[in-house]
Amino acid sequence: MPNKQHLTQSLNKKGYSTRVQNHDLLLRDGDVNECRTSIKNDIDAFFVNALLSYGSAISSLRKNNYSWAYIQSYYCIFYLAKLLLAEQDIYLYYVDTTPYKIKISYGESFCKQKGNSHSIILSLLKKQFENNNIICSQIEGINNIDWLNQKREEINYRLSPMPDPNPPAPLFRYNNDIRKWLASYESEILYSFSEKHCFIAYTTFLIRKVAEKYRISNKKNSYLSDEVLQHLQKNIADEKGPLPIWNCLRDINI
DSSP, X not given: OOOOOHHHHHHHXXXXXXXXXXXXXXXXXXXXXXXXXXXXXXXXXXXXXXXXXXHHHHHHHHTTOHHHHHHHHHHHHHXXXXXXXXXXXXXXXXXXXXXXXXXXXTTOBOEEOOSOHHHHHHHXXXXXXXXXXXXXXXXXXXXXXXXXXXXXXXXXXXXXXXXXXXXOTTOOOOTTOHHHHHHHHHHOGGGGGOTTTHHHHHHHHHHHHHHHHHHHTTOOBTTOOHHHHHHHHHHSXXXXXXXXXXXXXXXXXX
8 A cells, every 4th residue: 555644755756765775865955845845744644643543542531441542542642753753854764664764854864764663753752852851751760652652562462351441550540530630631741751640641731732833833734624623522522522622623724
């Protein structure tokens, strides 16, 4: 199946797949501006993917499906990681099955990477934002990105059976308080690095930060169609209606 990411398509059209295979690793200066336009489209797509994953996690939580909520939240983190890197013009480009990191800037070259896309993206995130306390800190003495990933692997592969309808230790049982907690997560970063709350707190805080960037720059997300927004509104909700974070999302579509 062809890769639908915009920057990948642009690079492929310009013949970079063949060039990289032939060890011509330099990004040509004349291609930088077009690549930056393409990566902006990918940023919009990554944000929609993150929101859809987040909405699924919230919906699962409200049904006490804690294990899947965590896994869905992890995917939200993965897409947000891709988005945050793309905002820094950093992108993972695949030539066949081989990954290369490229920074969309003058004089940059494609750099071969090892690992699967998830491990590479999370490693790049840690490296790029190691001094940013909003993105990277610690949970139980472990880098929060590593902690979240290790917890996902434990739930996904090692818990047998999954503990639902009870939360996996040490995750917090939300019951019917999800509205109160999400409101707290939007404004208080410390929850993002708490082992009990981080799996929803971290994504909630980051989603709000990204949404604020859209509003401050008066930028719209072309992929947030009315249909997608209606779908998200149904998922990011409780019995009282849309949850607090919805207010920062509803106005960033075309």
